[in-house]
Amino acid sequence: MFMNKNQKDVDQSDKVGSAMGSSAPKPTSMKGNKNPEQPQIPASSPLRTDDSSPLTTNVGQPIADDQNSLKAGERGPVLLEDYVLREKLQHFDHERIPERIVHARGAAAHGYFELYESLQDLTTAKVLTDTSAQTPVFVRFSTVAGSRGSADTARDVRGFAVKMYTPEGNWDLVGNNIPVFFIQDAIKFPDLIHAAKPEPDREIPQAATAHDTFYDFLSLTPESMHMLMWIMSDRTLPRSFGMMEGFGVHTFRLVNAAGKSTFVKFHWKPLLGVHSLVWDEAQQIAGHDPDFHRRDMWDSIKMGNAFEWELGIQTLSEEDEQKFDFDILDATKLWPEELLPVRRVGKMTLNRNPDNYFAETEQVAFNTTNVVPGIDFSNDPLLQGRNFSYLDTQLSRLGSPNFTELPINRPLVQVSNNQRDAQMRYTINKGRVSYAPASLDGHSPDEVTPARGGFTSYPERVNGPKIRARSQSFNDHYGQAKLFWNSMSGPEKEHIVKALQFELSMVETRAVRQRMVEHLGKVNDMLAAQVAAALGETMPESDASTKARGTADSVDGAKQLADATSPTTASGGVQQSKALSMENQPTSPKGRxxxxxxxxxxxxxxxxxxxxxxxxxxxxxxxxxxxxxxxxxxxxxxxxxxxxxxxxxxxxxxxxxxxxxxxxxxxxxxxxxxxxxxxxxxxxxxxxxxxxxxxxxxxxxxxxxxxxxxxxxxxxxxxxxxxxxxxxxxxxxxxxxxxxxxxxxx
Structure with a gap:
């Protein structure tokens, strides 16, 4: 990073205090303070607005009458000179920004992160090595497929995006409440979303995947079968944001002071346990209270019930990269906790609601490329594509490369570079130098070396021909889908069966339904047979499929489903994982x-x-x-x-x-x-x-x-x-x- 010495004179206190407004987090090292004071705007600041402020124009001119246009006589025409009217309407006409293509509907909260134990043996990142620090965070939860006006309780993946304002810049851990994804390569992401969104000829259905185009895509994309098991489970119907897990999804790297790299998966484990609604409840709630999840979080935090998660990591040495029968870079695979236990290393607490939804929750911009020294990327092809897409999206959605200067996106550390101009530039840089190399005004480039904490990419040795191909190690598409199915309890399996029966019954094209039944048969015979029976489809007869027919309506159906397991592959030999079933989660009245x-x-x-x-x-x-x-x-x-x-x-x-x-x-x-x-x-x-x-x-x-x-x-x-x-x-x-x-x- 190039730093202009003459730019260091910018008053950083203005950047972190007045210019950021009340939405800005505040750096602090007060570990014992569970409710860190947030920065306040000085009483004289023009950015301060409250109920006692006088009504003014956008430049602060007091307004005497905001309820009547300026006219030529009481019943005469409105005059063009009425700048109060023009300013008010102009601002209103332009106050919407493009909604996110995915994750459009969201809610967020402020809080902080504290580290239990230093990870300096694994990384140089201060946020993961300094146990005395209390790092401010802003976390946004969201659905994926629906528009901003859809309901909270749609069957959908939930975004779980964490922005940490660390002393080395912002770290964005942009994840989901499910540890795997539909696809292995980001080049297929537009196709996935186009298939999941409302069908373009009719814009139906909204915030739902129960339609032909989505299942046509899945039926032709076997790598999605593991994710299909997750989205048909109750995991996609969370009871509360505070009762769902978060996952970084991808494989990242931690790099220590000696330059040694360790592969890592990030987890957020809710202290209240993982708990969900059931489909019937979710449908009712969508009608009674479409804001169910955001209202729950707002009310809980308001009454003093903070939302809490522990940060967990799974780590794997570079030497063991190819140790298992699945590829650790494959985003459609998880690392079974029985093979690589989750080590809980810190706690995140959300304890403050936003002051303004638009300024904070809507304008917050997450980027997977926002990492800090000591954290780096792997060669996961889905992650590599996201690294391009997120930055490109923010430029389009927020209208300017200066989106990082918005209060909610601004880091708490000094920003010093040679960037200039563009729409909505907030920073006022001093001097005439905005390039490098330069010698004027006593300026010289000031790069931060790795030894002094500068970010440097891990020097991985790479060799190979240019080729558009998928690694053969990504080829097992059913092994971990079987692992997930095997790990469910009887009632959980029954809910998956009913979810698939509902979803596929909404698909009008029989060929698509039949292809999906065939895929399900490769996961489990009983699962496929029950879904096929509800759809009037056929599947090859076997002892298991014959036994499966009618099971769902029998008194001991849940037990028979619980016993319906399949031998797994691509799971390191693990046949069942307790970590995948919600039946094993702790329960508490708190937050209920x-x-x-x-x-x-x-x-x-x-x-x-x-x-x-x-x-x-x-x-x-x-x-x-x-x-x-x-x-x-x-x-x-x-x-x-x-x-x-x-x-x-x-x-x-x-x-x-x-x-x-x-x-x-x-x-x-x-x-x-x-x-x-x-x-x-x-x-x-x-x-x-x-x-x-x-x-x-x-x-x-x-x-x-x-x-x-x-x-x-x-x-x-x-x-x-x-x-x-x-x-x-x-x-x-x-x-x-x-x-x-x-x-x-x-």
Whole structure:
């Protein structure tokens, strides 16, 4: 990097403070400070705006009347000289920027990263070696295929992009909530996205892949089969941004002070565990609250429940690059944790909501090329293509190469180079030199050598002919798809089957459906047979496929599916991986939301006891009544903020109905019965006390459990406190083994 000495006189405090505004993160080394103070704009700064500021034009001229155009008489024509009107309309007409082609719908939050242990044996990157530092971060979560106006809960990959404002420049770890991808080479990325997007002749369907062009592409692209297993699983229906994993997807390099390179995969492990919605819930939520995920994050952070992840790394020495039966550079493959365990080395905390969505969340620009000394790229062909595409995209979307000067994108360290001009240039460089080499004004090039921390690419030895070809080591397209399938529990496999039945039933072209069934047969016979049966398609008969027909509707279908495994390849000999199943994740009430159904006469004291217990556990609650407003109960009043008409059990993680005379009124309401029945069918915690037990009996079919598997009911007088605690402890856990699930009419 070339640094002009005469440019170092730029007042960097202005760059990091006033010019960045309140959206700028602040460097700090206060490790014990869990809520680092963010920089504030001086009171005299023209960038400061708040509710008490007077109304002005864009150059600060006070405005006396912003509600009426300047006219020739009260009923006369509007005058061209009305610059207030022209400025206001002009700004409005141009205030939208092109939305992202992919990852258009997103939400973000500020926070910080802290390192547990130094990785100086692996890298020189200060963010991964200085355990005393608290590195500011800005993290954006997103869906991929839908437009900005689509719903949060579409079945889709989720972007998980982390911008770290490190002392060596910005490091962007631009990943997803799934560790693998559809394709192996970036040259196919436009085709993938064109196939997944709405079909161009009709612009249908929005934010959905259940259509012909997507599955036509997949059926002709066998390398996508591993990713297909992931996107048909519940991993693509996260319960919360704070309950999904993040992955760097690609293989990167860490380079230490001696110049030794180590291959690395990056992981973000949520402290709340990985948890998801189910398809029925996701569809309901899209109608009831399309902003479900962004609202959840905003509300959680606002009430003090920070989102937390641990940074994990998998490492592999260069000497072992070809140790396994899969290629570590293949983005359609993961590294099984049984072979290469994840080492947790730090924690990221998101604890502050953005001040302005557009200025921060919409204008933030992530680039895979934003790495710091000590972190470098591998030869993953998908990563190499992304390195070009991301920078090119930001130039188009934000309109200028100066997008890095926007407050949310600006690094916290001195920027000094010979760049100049272009639209929206913010930096005012001093002097007349903006080139190198140069000798005027006492200027001389000042490169930062690697020994002093300058970035240098790893000097990998490369040799080979120019050729458009794929490495033979990338050729196994089904081995890790089998590994993922084998690793799922019975209910998880059942959800994958139903997802594929739904998706492929929306495909109109029979040849495409048939090709997809053939691919599924190479993953697992029972999987393919069940999907084929639902589509009316045929597949070669085998013992497994014959046994598979009708399994999904049988009482022990989940068990039969759990037993349906396939021998794997391209997985280092690993046949099943516990890390891939969500059944093995920790659960907690923290961050969850509970619906409390009430009616006039309900036991208010029980509600207050429950609310106290939920708050203590870090959970939220909402009163759902027959109408909004105050509802008189036994022991006081409660305010209902939701009604049975505008709420859905899909919006909540559990439901509780207190005892009291109000239970009789609820028992007569079909919506209340459906609320409990759906919650039972979706495996959620249910609590009913006193008289409300009769409501639960009426809502559920004969044979349904009223006393176990997350159902708390019928507490005797004086034992309500323990019953309430038992209920709170079960909030957040799914109970797919409940009796009579297939008979619940909801």
């Amino acid at each position: 939301k509970v619906a409390i159904l009430v009616a006039a006469g309900i036991d208010v004291n029980q509600v207050k006891q429950l609310q106290q217990a939920l708050t203590k556990a870090g959970a939220m609650s909402e009163i759902v009544g027959p109408h909004l407003g105050m509802i008189a109960g036994d022991g006081g009043e409660l305010e209902a903020t939701k009604t049975l008409a505008n709420a859905s059990p899909a919006l909540f993680d559990a439901v509780f109905v207190p005892g009291g005379k109000g239970a009789e009124a609820l028992k007569k309401k079909g919506d209340a019965q459906v609320f409990l029945a759906q919650s039972y069918k979706h495996g959620k915690a249910i609590g009913v006390l006193g008289e409300s037990v009769e409501l639960l009996k009426k809502a559920l079919p004969d044979g349904a459990s009223l006393t176990k598997m997350g159902v708390v009911s019928g507490a005797d007088a004086g034992k309500e406190k323990q019953a309430i605690q038992n209920f709170v402890d079960s909030v957040g856990t799914r109970h797919w083994s409940r009796t009579a699930l297939e008979h619940v009419a909801a």
